[in-house]
Amino acid sequence: MVKNYEDDYEGTTRLISSIGYSKKTPKELIQKALKYNIECPKEAALNDTRALKTFDASNRLHEIRVPTLIMIGSDDKLTPLPMSEFLNKGIAGSMLKIIKDAGHSSIIEKPREISEEIIRFLQKHRI
Numbered sequence: 001m002v003k004n005y006e007d008d009y010e011g012t013t014r015l016i017s018s019i020g021y022s023k024k025t026p027k028e029l030i031q032k033a034l035k036y037n038i039e040c041p042k043e044a045a046l047n048d049t050r051a052l053k054t055f056d057a058s059n060r061l062h063e064i065r066v067p068t069l070i071m072i073g074s075d076d077k078l079t080p081l082p083m084s085e086f087l088n089k090g091i092a093g094s095m096l097k098i099i100k101d102a103g104h105s106s107i108i109e110k111p112r113e114i115s116e117e118i119i120r121f122l123q124k125h126r127i
Contacts, residue, residue, distance in 0.1 A: 005049055009042045020104040022075035033108050061090030067125040068094040071117060073102030073109065095121065 005012050017034045068091045072084040081098070088096040097117050102109040 005042065005045050009045065010038055013037050013040075013045070016078070019077050022073060022101050022103040022109060024075075024101045025103065025105075025109045029108065033105060058086070058090070061087065062092070064091045064094075067121070069118065069121040070094055070096045071099055071106065071114065072096070073099050073104060073106035075101065075103045076106070078104040 014034065017030060017037065021030050021033075068087075070084050070087050070091075072079065072081060074081075084096055084098075088094050099106045099110050099113055099117075102113075107114050
């Protein structure tokens, strides 16, 4: 059984990849991303995991005073929609955009839609 990145880096990366994408994402794209992720230095993934486990600024969301775009894939199982809705409610004036037929790796799955949303957001806020 896979425990974590420290015990089985490649196995954990494969497990996350198996649930990190929409079922509508082409298998070839998932395999290409998986290869890239496995080649990522183990220490980078470990640092990312440590940060996720230890950093929590949820009680400070009200302090954010800049335009904020929150995007999530409609099929994201790793960061469920309620988490993004929590951010959206906690950050005054934020905008929540759900990317249809994308999972946790929506930027890989739907790069055009992500780019278009970012451009629209930046134009709206003249950033």
